[in-house]
Amino acid sequence: MTAVSVRVPAKVNLQLGVGPIRDDGYHDLVSVFHAVSLFDEVTAAPAGRLEVTVESAPYSRVAVDGVPTGADNLAARAALLVAARLGVEPAVALRIRKAIPVAGGMAGGSADAAAALVACARLWDDRDDPALTRDDLLDLASDLGSDVPFALLGGTAIGVGRGERLTPALARGVFHWVFATADGGLSTPAVYAECDRIRAADSRPGTRPQVSEDLMAALATGDAKNLGAALVNDLQPAALKLRPSLRRTLAAGRDLGAIGALVSGSGPTCAFLASNDEHAAELAADLDGAGVAETIVRASGPVPGATVV
Ligand SMILES: C[C@](O)(CO)[C@H](O)COP(=O)(O)OP(=O)(O)OC[C@H]1O[C@@H](n2ccc(N)nc2=O)[C@H](O)[C@@H]1O
Numbered sequence: 639m640t641a642v643s644v645r646v647p648a649k650v651n652l653q654l655g656v657g658p659i660r661d662d663g664y665h666d667l668v669s670v671f672h673a674v675s676l677f678d679e680v681t682a683a684p685a686g687r688l689e690v691t692v693e694s695a696p697y698s699r700v701a702v703d704g705v706p707t708g709a710d711n712l713a714a715r716a717a718l719l720v721a722a723r724l725g726v727e728p729a730v731a732l733r734i735r736k737a738i739p740v741a742g743g744m745a746g747g748s749a750d751a752a753a754a755l756v757a758c759a760r761l762w763d764d765r766d767d768p769a770l771t772r773d774d775l776l777d778l779a780s781d782l783g784s785d786v787p788f789a790l791l792g793g794t795a796i797g798v799g800r801g802e803r804l805t806p807a808l809a810r811g812v813f814h815w816v817f818a819t820a821d822g823g824l825s826t827p828a829v830y831a832e833c834d835r836i837r838a839a840d841s842r843p844g845t846r847p848q849v850s851e852d853l854m855a856a857l858a859t860g861d862a863k864n865l866g867a868a869l870v871n872d873l874q875p876a877a878l879k880l881r882p883s884l885r886r887t888l889a890a891g892r893d894l895g896a897i898g899a900l901v902s903g904s905g906p907t908c909a910f911l912a913s914n915d916e917h918a919a920e921l922a923a924d925l926d927g928a929g930v931a932e933t934i935v936r937a938s939g940p941v942p943g944a945t946v947v
C-alpha cells in the first residue's frame with residue numbers, strides 16, 4: 639500500500655455562542671463553523687512503527703516548534719484509534735505540513751486529527767468492504783476533540799453540544815477573509831476559564847445560546863455585508879482580556895474597511911471579512927502595512943472538509 643495524503647481546512651466560528659459551564663467541564667455551544675481555504679496536509683505512509691514529523695507547509699510561515707511529535711500529537715492519537723478499531727498495528731509514518739497557525743483558534747490540531755483519521759482509514763481499511771463508515775469516523779472524531787468532526791465535514795455547519803453535533807447550514811456564494819495571526823498562541827481551556835471568570839464577576843452565568851437568525855439569513859442569501867454585521871464570538875472578551883493587543887488588531891481591521899471583524903474561536907488569530915476578492919487583497923496589504931499582526935493571510939470559504947489528494 640502506498641502513501642495517502644489528506645488536505646484539511648482551518649475553521650473560523652461565524653457565531654460562537656457559549657452557554658454556562660456543564661458538570662463535565664465543557665460548555666454547551668451554538669457554533670456556526672465555516673471552513674476556509676487555509677490547509678494543513680497529512681501524509682500517512684507505511685512504516686515500522688508510529689512516527690510523526692511536523693513541518694511548516696511550503697510558502698507558509700507557521701511556527702511549528704511547540705507541536706508535539708509523540709503520542710500526544712492529535713494526529714497520532716487519531717491513527718491509534720483507527721488502528722485499534724481495525725485491529726491492525728499502528729505502523730505508520732505521519733508527515734504533517736502545517737499552514738494553519740498553531741494554538742491560533744483555527745482548529746489546526748483538530749484538522750490534523752481529522753486528516754489522520756481519513757488517511758489511516760484509507761491506508762488500512764478494506765476499500766471494497768470498509769469496516770469503518772463515515773459515521774464511525776465522525777464518532778472517533780468527537781472522541782478526539784470538539785472541533786474534530788467539523789474538520790471532517792467542512793463547508794458551513796451548525797455545531798451544538800460541545801460543538802461536535804453537526805448540521806450542515808444553507809449557505810450561498812463565497813466569502814473572502816483576511817486572517818491576522820499573532821505571535822504566540824492562546825490555550826483553549828484558559829480562554830474558556832477566563833470567559834467563566836468574567837461572567838462570574840458580572841454575576842452573569844451565561845444563558846443557553848441560540849442560533850442567530852440574522853447570521854443564518856446572511857448565509858442563505860450570500861450577503862457578505864449582513865454576514866459581517868452578524869459575526870459574534872462569546873469568547874472574544876476573554877481572548878481580549880488575556881491578549882489586550884488584539885484590541886488594536888481588530889480596530890485596525892475595522893478602520894481599514896473590513897465589513898466584519900472578530901477573534902477566531904479561542905484566538906488569538908483575528909478574522910476580517912471583505913466584500914470581495916479585490917477588497918480582500920487591499921485589506922490584506924493595508925493590514926500588513928499597519929504592523930498589527932505577526933502574519934496576514936487571505937482565505938475564502940466555505941471549502942470541503944478533509945479530502946484525499
Ligand atoms: C473554541 C473552539 O475552537 C470553538 O470551535 C472549540 O470550542 C474548542 O474545541 P477543541 O479545541 O476541539 O476543544 P476540546 O479539545 O474538545 O476541549 C479542550 C478544552 O476546551 C474547553 N471546552 C471545549 C469545548 C467546549 N464546548 N467547552 C469547553 O469548555 C474545555 O476546557 C476543554 O477541556
Ligand SMILES: Nc1ncnc2c1ncn2[C@@H]1O[C@H](COP(=O)(O)OP(=O)(O)OP(=O)(O)O)[C@@H](O)[C@H]1O
Pocket residue numbers: 704705706710711712713734739740741742743744745746747748750751785823824826903904905
Ligand atoms: N497536530 C497538531 N497540530 C497542532 N497542535 C497540536 C497538534 N497535536 C497536538 N497539538 C497541541 O494542541 C495545542 C493546540 O493547538 P491547535 O493548533 O489545535 O490550537 P487551536 O487552533 O487554538 O485549537 P482550537 O481552535 O480547536 O481550540 C498545541 O499547543 C499543541 O501542543
